Amino acid sequence: MTLFVNDLTHMDVSLYCPERGLVGASWHVDVVLDGELGHDGMLFDFGEVKPWIKARLDGGMDHTLLVPTEAPGITVIECSEGLCLRASQPYPLEIRGPRQAFTLLPWKEITHGRLAERLSADLMRRPPPRVNDIRLELRPESIDGAGYQYSHGLRHHEGNCQRIAHGHRSRLHLWVQGQRAPDLERQWAEWLDGRYLVDEHDIVPASDDDIRGFLTLRYQASQGRFYLRLPSARCVIMPTPTTIEHIAAWLAQRVAESSGQSIRIAAFEGIDKGAMAEAHP
Numbered sequence: 506m507t508l509f510v511n512d513l514t515h516m517d518v519s520l521y522c523p524e525r526g527l528v529g530a531s532w533h534v535d536v537v538l539d540g541e542l543g544h545d546g547m548l549f550d551f552g553e554v555k556p557w558i559k560a561r562l563d564g565g566m567d568h569t570l571l572v573p574t575e576a577p578g579i580t581v582i583e584c585s586e587g588l589c590l591r592a593s594q595p596y597p598l599e600i601r602g603p604r605q606a607f608t609l610l611p612w613k614e615i616t617h618g619r620l621a622e623r624l625s626a627d628l629m630r631r632p633p634p635r636v637n638d639i640r641l642e643l644r645p646e647s648i649d650g651a652g653y654q655y656s657h658g659l660r661h662h663e664g665n666c667q668r669i670a671h672g673h674r675s676r677l678h679l680w681v682q683g684q685r686a687p688d689l690e691r692q693w694a695e696w697l698d699g700r701y702l703v704d705e706h707d708i709v710p711a712s713d714d715d716i717r718g719f720l721t722l723r724y725q726a727s728q729g730r731f732y733l734r735l736p737s738a739r740c741v742i743m744p745t746p747t748t749i750e751h752i753a754a755w756l757a758q759r760v761a762e763s764s765g766q767s768i769r770i771a772a773f774e775g776i777d778k779g780a781m782a783e784a785h786p
């Protein structure tokens with residue numbers, strides 16, 4: 506018997522890409538299970554399959570930085586924080602943090618198809634009773650308008666969002682005088698795409714960095730110590746934590762000031778959730 510659960514949960518990660526650098530990603534998670542029916546006529550109670558798989562993903566790859574360790578220019582070593590990733594292309598980057606904030610993949614590049622195979626195999630290591638195959642699929646959200654892929658970390662978050670390099674692929678909706686403004690949406694999404702969103706309180710003042718055009722961020726959170734150094738040109742600095750509420754309010758204000766118009770915004774954080782804000786020039 507085959508059971509399926511579409512859109513069981515979402516995965517939000519950042520991945521290191523030798524062509525694009527640090528990139529945020531979000532996927533729908535669809536799952537198919539094969540096995541034998543029990544005396545209750547079920548393969549696996551939907552009420553149990555969902556939390557079982559979500560817990561395995563949340564405790565594993567979700568909200569980690571995915572690192573293709575065979576990609577050119579990558580080194581990963583142990584350090585006092587846990588692991589240290591250094592990359593030389595497309596720009597110099599260093600990220601340090603506790604081990605659980607990284608997923609190391611012995612590959613040259615990361616594709617969501619390959620990740621899904623790996624997750625399916627991980628789930629099958631300890632399958633539930635009567636389940637003899639699990640196939641998981643990671644499905645990018647279909648975004649017909651403007652979208653962008655950003656990375657960030659929330660120092661004050663008690664859960665996995667404290668990890669300094671996790672991210673999202675997000676829609677952006679803007680309204681001017683009650684009408685959606687697709688050109689403006691595209692313009693701002695393009696500007697944000699591939700950026701790291703910085704809370705200015707996390708920046709380590711370092712004059713050398715300023716001169717060389719780099720930013721260093723450092724903070725301590727409940728999972729451990731985090732560190733990130735990357736070119737300032739890849740960053741957008743905000744005066745607040747980069748929660749989606751602050752991103753929405755800050756972006757609405759920037760768009761209003763630059764366009765000279767009153768703006769309403771829906772800023773998504775990954776798939777199907779986010780914050781709304783309004784601003785006036």
Ligand SMILES: Nc1nc2c(c(=O)[nH]1)N=C([C@H](O)[C@H](O)COP(=O)(O)OP(=O)(O)OP(=O)(O)O)CN2
Pocket residue numbers: 514515516517659662666671747748749750774775
């Ligand atoms: N009110 C807010 N809550 C949370 C924010 C936020 O900005 N405002 N941000 C986060 C994290 O950044 C996180 O990356 C979001 O994680 P997500 O996976 O979307 O959250 P859940 O694990 O709760 O949801 P699932 O998609 O069901 O896994 C967290 N909270």
